[in-house]
Amino acid sequence: MSPDIPGIPNPPEKHRRFGPGEERIFAEHLIEGCEQCMAQAAELHHASRRPIQGHTESHEPSEYGDAVLRAIRTSLSAKDTAALQRAEAPELLKELHRFPAERRQIVICNSPRFHHFGLCELLLERSEEEWFRSATTARNEAELAVAVAENLEAGKHDIRVISDLRAKSWACLGNANRILSDFRTAEANFRDAVDHLEKGTGSPSETTFLGESRVALYLAQRKYEKADAIADEMARVYRQIGDSHLLGRILIRKGTSRLHQGKNETAIRLLVQGLRLVDQQRDPRLFLVGQHNLLFLQVEEGRLDGVQELLKKVRAGYTRFEDRLSLIRLRWVEGKIALKEGDRYTAEMHLNEARQRFLEEGIGYDTALVSMELAMIYAEQGRNSELKVLAAAMVPIFQSRDIHEEALAALVLFHQAAESEAVTLTLVGRLARYLEKAQSQPGLKFLGQDDASSQ
Numbered sequence: 001m002s003p004d005i006p007g008i009p010n011p012p013e014k015h016r017r018f019g020p021g022e023e024r025i026f027a028e029h030l031i032e033g034c035e036q037c038m039a040q041a042a043e044l045h046h047a048s049r050r051p052i053q054g055h056t057e058s059h060e061p062s063e064y065g066d067a068v069l070r071a072i073r074t075s076l077s078a079k080d081t082a083a084l085q086r087a088e089a090p091e092l093l094k095e096l097h098r099f100p101a102e103r104r105q106i107v108i109c110n111s112p113r114f115h116h117f118g119l120c121e122l123l124l125e126r127s128e129e130e131w132f133r134s135a136t137t138a139r140n141e142a143e144l145a146v147a148v149a150e151n152l153e154a155g156k157h158d159i160r161v162i163s164d165l166r167a168k169s170w171a172c173l174g175n176a177n178r179i180l181s182d183f184r185t186a187e188a189n190f191r192d193a194v195d196h197l198e199k200g201t202g203s204p205s206e207t208t209f210l211g212e213s214r215v216a217l218y219l220a221q222r223k224y225e226k227a228d229a230i231a232d233e234m235a236r237v238y239r240q241i242g243d244s245h246l247l248g249r250i251l252i253r254k255g256t257s258r259l260h261q262g263k264n265e266t267a268i269r270l271l272v273q274g275l276r277l278v279d280q281q282r283d284p285r286l287f288l289v290g291q292h293n294l295l296f297l298q299v300e301e302g303r304l305d306g307v308q309e310l311l312k313k314v315r316a317g318y319t320r321f322e323d324r325l326s327l328i329r330l331r332w333v334e335g336k337i338a339l340k341e342g343d344r345y346t347a348e349m350h351l352n353e354a355r356q357r358f359l360e361e362g363i364g365y366d367t368a369l370v371s372m373e374l375a376m377i378y379a380e381q382g383r384n385s386e387l388k389v390l391a392a393a394m395v396p397i398f399q400s401r402d403i404h405e406e407a408l409a410a411l412v413l414f415h416q417a418a419e420s421e422a423v424t425l426t427l428v429g430r431l432a433r434y435l436e437k438a439q440s441q442p443g444l445k446f447l448g449q450d451d452a453s454s455q
Contacts, residue, residue, distance in 0.1 A: 085118030092119045101140065108147040117157060120148040120165055127172045131179060132285065132323035136362055139176035145169040160201045167196035171210045178217045179325070181365040186217050208234070208246070215253050219260055222437070227257050248277025252290040259293055268297050288317040292326065292333075299336050307337060328357045332370055339373070348377055365435070368394060368411070372432035375414075379428050384421045391418035407438045410446035 096114060099107050108114045123145035130138035149169040152162045174189030193210050200206060211234050218227035231250050238247040251274030258267035271294045280287045295310050311334065318326045335350035355370040371394055378386045394411050414431055417423045431446065438444045 085116060086121065087118070089116065089118035089122040092116055093122055096144070104144055105147045108144065109151060112151075114148060115151045115153060116148065117152060117165065120145050120152070120169065123148065124168060124172050127176060131175060132318075132321060132325055134361065135176055135179040135325060139173065139180060142169065142173035142176050146173055158201075160199065163196045163200035164203055164206045167193045167200055167206055167210060169193075170196065171213045174217065175213050178213075178220055179363075181220075181363060183217065183221050187221075190214055190217060212249065212253065215250075215257075219253070219257050222260060224257050224261055228254065231257070244277045245279045245282055248274045248279075249283065249286055250274075251277065252286060252293070255290070256293055259297060264297050264301055268294065268301075271297070284317065285321065285323075288314060288321075288323075288326070291317075292330065296333055296336075299333060299340060302340060304337065304340060311337070325361065325363075328354055328361070329366075331357070332366075335370075335373065339377075344377055344381070348374065351377075368407075368435055369432065372428060372435065375423070375428045376425065376432075379423050379425050384418070384423070387418045387421075387423050391415040391423075406443065406445050407435060410434060410438070413446065 092114060096104055096107065096119075123141050127138045127141035127145060130141060146166075146169045149162070149166040152165070154162060170189050170193035174186040174193060177183075177186035177189060190210070190213065193213075197206060197210055211230055215227045215230050215234075218224070218230070231254050235247060235250045235254075238244075238250060251270050255267045255270030255274055258264070258270060271290050275287065275290045275294070278287050278290065291310060291314050295307060295314060298304070298307050298310070311330070315327070315330055317323075318330060331350050332354040335347045335354060338344075338347035338350060351370055351374050355367055355374065358364075358367040358370060371390055375387060375390055378384075378390065391411075391414050395408070395415050410431060414423070414427070417427060434444070434446045438446070
């Protein structure tokens with residue numbers, strides 16, 4: 001009966017006493033909420049009330065210290081409170097939803113009734129579920145969770161546990177903003193999450209959640225050195241503790257990093273390794289993400305053998321999870337496959353559908369990137385009228401969102417070229433590459449069609 005956690009003394013077996021200083025360390029560790037140690041210590045607590053075989057009296061509490069007993073009782077009480085609050089949360093959520101959406105944050109701030117740990121956890125669960133269906137809804141739920149977490153009273157809960165919940169709330173909000181391509185806001189959200197996590201319990205699950213979330217943001221921003229630094233440190237820890245599933249998760253993240261860097265062979269190798277290690281039953285969504293990225297790479301490399309079979313598997317998985325956003329991205333991949341196969345009609349149909357659905361979801365940058373692939377088809381076929389309509393639609397989309405001025409200026413230039421029927425395949429190709437880079441480099445300038453060698 002030994003957790004073998006570095007720096008934490010093992011719970012005492014029956015009559016064994018803690019060594020000097022161990023009692024305090026173990027008591028603090030219990031209060032932090034370690035599930036494994038709590039289960040073992042609770043059994044010892046109950047055993048202290050039962051006679052030992054061959055004895056008529058029970059253990060005295062002093063056998064393993066008043067501080068440990070208090071920690072056990074505190075943790076058991078906290079568990080009971082948490083269970084009660086989780087049971088209350090659904091009704092509170094229904095009550096909150098009776099208010100108009102624009103008033104809910106104000107209601108939370110002004111009504112102590114909604115300063116509720118269980119409600120915050122429920123909102124976070126709902127936000128995570130919506131990451132793959134509606135990023136806007138995910139952001140709205142996470143904003144409410146942040147409002148609840150920031151209003152929790154320290155007197156009712158351990159302040160370190162509250163800090164963990166605040167960290168997760170800000171991290172969930174950061175993830176939603178990342179999916180919506182609002183990277184600057186996401187980065188600020190993650191800074192808040194880190195600040196709260198430093199005041200928390202040091203929970204491995206919260207540390208892992210925030211770490212992987214930051215890796216995802218840095219990958220989206222094309223900040224590969226930062227993403228790899230966090231991923232490498234997490235991989236080291238996972239190897240050390242022997243968790244092959246978590247190691248597989250990180251290898252999939254690293255494979256995605258190499259994908260974005262154009263290191264396709266290395267990306268394929270890492271993704272294949274990661275998919276072999278990940279427990280599909282434990283994390284079916286991540287398994288799908290790994291398969292999706294592998295599918296994308298095979299298409300990019302022109303390795304079309306077997307892609308239709310893999311496409312069917314990925315689509316079935318996303319459909320099962322009602323994963324709207326990933327299904328849109330899969331439609332985009334289908335458009336790419338059709339382009340590789342020379343089927344311009346099918347490619348245009350799939351790309352148009354993906355573009356329209358990205359637009360409906362408010363994901364402006366992906367709308368622009370898909371538009372560039374459509375523009376390639378139109379420019380190749382000399383369809384100037386369609387190019388004019390496409391270019392005219394892009395500028396107001398970007399003007400209404402948090403898109404930096406240099407990218408907007410590039411799209412205005414594209415619009416002008418379309419209006420004067422001066423769009424070329426070279427211009428569209430260079431603009432597509434520029435938009436991919438500018439997503440993570442807000443100051444990057446688009447130098448125009450005449451400076452092809454310098455872009």
